[in-house]
Amino acid sequence: MHQLTIAREYLTARARGTGVCVVIALAASFLASHYGAPVMLFALLLGMAMHFLFEEDACIGGIEFCSTTLLRIGVALLGARVSLDQLMSLGPQTLVLTPALVAATLLAGWGLAKLLGRSTQFGLLVGGAVAICGASAALAIAAVLPRNAEAERDTLFTVVAVTALSTLAMIAYPLLFSALHSSDAQIGFLIGVSIHDVAQVVGAGYATSDATGDVAVFVKLLRVALLPVVVLVLALAYRRPSDTDNGSGVHIPLFVIGFMLIMTINSVGLIPAVVSDAANTTSRWLLITAIAALGVKTSLKSLAKLGWQHMGVAVLSTLFLLLSAVASVWLLGSTGLLPG
Template identity: 30%
Template sequence: MPGLVLAAVVTAAAFAVAAAFARADGPRLSPVFIAVLVGLLLSLSVPELTGGRAVPGFRLATRGLLRLAIVLLGLRFSLGVVLEVGARGLLVVLAVVATGLTFGVVVGRRLGASPRLAWLVGIGTAICGTSAIAAAAPIVGAEEDEVSVASVIITVFGTAAMVVLPVVGHRLGMDADTFGVLAGAGVHDAAQAIAAGFSFGPEAGGTATIVKLARTSLLVPVLLVLSVVHGRRRGAVTADGGRVRIRVPWYLVGFVAAAAVRTLGDRVLGDAGGWVALLDAVATSTTALLVLAMAAFGLQTRLSALREVGPRAVAAGLTTAVACAVVATLGALTLT
């Protein structure tokens, strides 16, 4: 209980701070980012509060509750959204996702980051920020400090992209549709991407929303591939033939099943009030569980771990974010 209660208090504070910024027309700060940051500050400044009896509660939040959140996360993604983007928009999205994964993993390893941290930076930049990091962390076996650092780095550079890309769009004389593709493909987090689009205009905001949702939907196949790759590396060898068994995590199966349910529900029920209300309730619960898990990740992080992975994560995150922004800009200009 001590760990869960402390993580819940940080979660409530994160939602309150994010809401306060929103009411004051300040920067759009994700509760996930605030929770990780507050958890880190508490862990570093009051280590006696975050150790001992609190640790089992943190582990429950970052393992069991996070896996439940990953399953529920699937209900946010309707795979049919990909079809709305069109061939040219989808090419831009695929190019950005491929760039983010390649730069995150390859450049991250070149810079000396661990394979786990490199994967988190790559998938967080390529697809949908902290949600993708949370979903990928159990698959790659990431440590708590790696999840915390990757989440903070991804959010910081995503916020920078949200501010910088509209300026780039105006300087390059982009129309609303072109910039919408750039915002949806080039900004990490969904809320940040949509905010960047609407800062350019309502038409750009609508396009950015569709493109970003299509990009987020690619989390399903990427996680499946990631699960197979890491399953081969860590799989058990059978006694009879020496074959490697690939174990797909149960929560990933649940994630894909939930995405399929969302796709079918949108097709059959459309905008029916009960279906929309259910999705809203699930979305609220999922966000709360993700913020709780990320708060627990931050609360478990130690200063020694931050010193070891911090600078490398910053360098990998910056390189990957710039590469994705460049590819998204070139793609939006040439393919839309």
């Protein structure tokens, strides 16, 4: 009975704030489907418009719950999108080149942040979001970086920036890659490796051709599969001294373990298609709700004070990935290492 009382009090303390974030997520989804715009962006904007609710004691617990616990669960469920068979079908060149571009972009974000006077954590956050899978990667990486007064503001800015840049890329990149006289396979690779968010990769890929879309999605899934690796490396790099001094060993975030476990189970065919679809849908809704919560926690006034350097890191990291991808395809294609 005592445990039931504790559980009831826990849920009651978080019910109002969670309800607020769920309503914002539902409204964002409706607006996104009606206007054909990114749902993450609507969730952020609507959340920021409700910032005053974060000053209400009755809502704070639920908003924090959505921006942390639901976020981690949503990231873990992303593992249902990926299987090892899908990744191996890309070929050895793609399996080597894609992680190399992800690592290079992550380092570029870090270097650009230092060059423009931003924090190392912000550079890694932007670099990871650009390199891997946009808003989802930003949320996952933010969960293991040190938490401070600027962390949530930087996370929100990163989600806004990469979502906007990804939408622009969805429109511009297919035209650019076609103008470069690339083959369908090369265009698919370029779209999959250089556009941030999964939804925009799907839109850009299949708008070109079915063959291009298939390659783009598989390459994108490879980038998503690298998310737990990057998160784990950053978790180890930023682990607290107490994580090892108390004899407990290295702390691995549970949601990283969950992602890898679900991906492994999916790879051996133990997850039915209907369950995989349900996991993907649940993950999407949890991440939308988490972003809505982050929006509620952050004010527009605080974002306006960030300066042009923040946007500079995001834009230059995006351009770095684009130019590196195009150069790689041109070089490997001309030498016969990457099929045309």
